[in-house]
Structures are given as C-alpha cells and as structure tokens.
Amino acid sequence: MEKLRAQLDELISRLENETELRQRLDDLLSVFPFNEYEYIISTLLGLDKLSLDEYYELRDExxxxxxxxxxxEISAPRGFGETWAQGHLKELVPELVKPSRKRDHNYSGQYDFYLDEKIRIEVKASRAVDFNSRESLPVKALSSDSNKSFDMNFQQTKPACCDVFIWVGVWRDVIRYWVLSSDEVANNKYFSKGQHRGNVGEGQLHLKDDNISEFAEYEVKPNCLLGAIREAYQRQMKSQG
Known part of the structure; x- marks a missing residue:
C-alpha cells in the first residue's frame, strides 16, 4: 500500500489543480467499493494523467x-491458524493426513497432521504486521522487504505433544516456512515456557524482525517441505537417543 500511495502521490503532484484534489481527498466520504484510491485513479484517468495501459501496469504491480x-482479511484466529494454514499445507504436501484415534490410539487433538504412520506434526502460523500500528490487519500487513518491526507469536506450543513443528509466516507478497523438531523448539533460547498458568509443557516463541535470521537453517522452500519434515523427525529421534 505504501508504494501505491507513493506512486499516486507522484501523479497527483503533476496536476495543475493538485491542491484542489488533495482538499477533496481530505473531505472524501468513502463507502465500499468507492474509496480514496478509486477516486484518485478515476480522476487521473479522466484528466488523461494516467493512461489505461499505465493503469493496468499499476494494477498488475x-x-x-x-x-x-x-x-x-481472515479475522477469526481459528479460521486463519487451522482452516487456512492447515489447508494450505495440505495442498503443498498431500501426503499429510489428519490424525484420528484409528491411526493413533493416543490421539486426543494434541497435534495437526500425521505422516508416514508415525510422524506427529504441529502447525503454527502467524502474519507479519506493523508492530507499532493500531490499524486493521490488512492495513498494517507488511511486505517482505519492509523495514518495520513485526512480532509473529507462535502460541500454545507444546513440544511434548508432537515430533515436528511447521511454522508458516505470511507477508503481503510471500509465504515462508520453517520446519523444526520438537526438541529444537523446546531447547531454543527464544522459547518461553508456561504461557498459561497450569498448562505444563506449553509455551510460546516470538519470531521477530530482529531474530528471524537466527532461524535460517530451518527455513525451507515449499517444494521441499516433505523431505524437511522427515529430516526433522530423524533429528528428533536422534536427540531422544
């Protein structure tokens, strides 16, 4: 949004009636789907300051x-963390299956996916937003090249309940993935235990703009997720002796 705003501001600055248009924008009443950006673009098109081809290019970019x-825009936490994130991973790794008591007699909802009839996988997802903004999620959503601070909090993390964690981080323009064994999460210096009083073994981990680079060794491309999960499982088995 910042880049689009800058591009439109540059075009507005070339207008002879720049001051008049900016005053109109200050007083503009917006009702969906008519908003400030629609007004600016339609005005620029009408004044021949933006060609149709330039508009298409602006739109595509x-x-x-x-x-x-x-x-x-997914407001419900479970709608994002469960419905969207798990569905997204299932599309990338069709081999993932939903666990059940039939597959795992000890299953009681403590993890999200099962792989190779033995690997218990927990999915955690978060979105990169401007940490200092009080705007709605879509407005404060960050692009991957932003210099603004963000704090992606992977909550209700229970390393004892799974073998492998998949973290999903969403930016405006990219989705990133990290795959860690449960011990790698439990022993990480950023993992804080005791998120909720009385919930033994539960904690949280903050993936932030100032520590995300420290997790580079666990980041994987989407087409490598299946292999990364199996490798993380092997690391987990090795760490348990």
Whole structure:
C-alpha cells in the first residue's frame, strides 16, 4: 500500500489543480467499493494523467506485491491458524493426513497432521504486521522487504505433544516456512515456557524482525517441505537417543 500511495502521490503532484484534489481527498466520504484510491485513479484517468495501459501496469504491480493480502482479511484466529494454514499445507504436501484415534490410539487433538504412520506434526502460523500500528490487519500487513518491526507469536506450543513443528509466516507478497523438531523448539533460547498458568509443557516463541535470521537453517522452500519434515523427525529421534 505504501508504494501505491507513493506512486499516486507522484501523479497527483503533476496536476495543475493538485491542491484542489488533495482538499477533496481530505473531505472524501468513502463507502465500499468507492474509496480514496478509486477516486484518485478515476480522476487521473479522466484528466488523461494516467493512461489505461499505465493503469493496468499499476494494477498488475500492486497485485504481485499483495498476492497474499487476502490472508490478512481472515479475522477469526481459528479460521486463519487451522482452516487456512492447515489447508494450505495440505495442498503443498498431500501426503499429510489428519490424525484420528484409528491411526493413533493416543490421539486426543494434541497435534495437526500425521505422516508416514508415525510422524506427529504441529502447525503454527502467524502474519507479519506493523508492530507499532493500531490499524486493521490488512492495513498494517507488511511486505517482505519492509523495514518495520513485526512480532509473529507462535502460541500454545507444546513440544511434548508432537515430533515436528511447521511454522508458516505470511507477508503481503510471500509465504515462508520453517520446519523444526520438537526438541529444537523446546531447547531454543527464544522459547518461553508456561504461557498459561497450569498448562505444563506449553509455551510460546516470538519470531521477530530482529531474530528471524537466527532461524535460517530451518527455513525451507515449499517444494521441499516433505523431505524437511522427515529430516526433522530423524533429528528428533536422534536427540531422544
């Protein structure tokens, strides 16, 4: 949104009636789907300050920079963390199956996926937003090249209940993935135990702009997720002796 705003501001600054248009924008009443951006673009088109081809280019660039903005419009936490994130991973790794008591007699909802009839997988997802903004999620959503602070909190993390964690981080323009064994999470210096009083073994981990680089060794490309899960499981088995 910041880049689009800058591009439109540059075009507005070239207008002879720049001051008049900016005053109109200050007084503009917006009702969906008519908003400030629609007003600016239609005005620029009408004044021949923006050609149709230039508009199409502006539109295509914006879409490519905001390919995953729709994910920030999912307001319900479970709708994002469970419905969207788990569905997204299932599309990337069809081999993942939903656990059940039939597959795992000890299963009681403590993890999200089962793989190879033995690997218990927990999925944690979060979205990168401007830490200092009080705006709605879509407005404060960050692009991957932003210099603004963010704090992706992977909550209710229970290392004892799974073998492998998959973390999903969403930006406006990219989705990133990290795969860790449960011990790698439990022993990480950023993992804080005791998120909720009385919940033994439960904690949280904050993936932030100032520590995300420290998790580079666990980051994987989407087409490598299946192999990374199996490798993390092997590391977990090795750490348990």
């Amino acid at each position: 914006y879409i490519s920079r905001n390919m995953f903005l729709y994910v920030f």
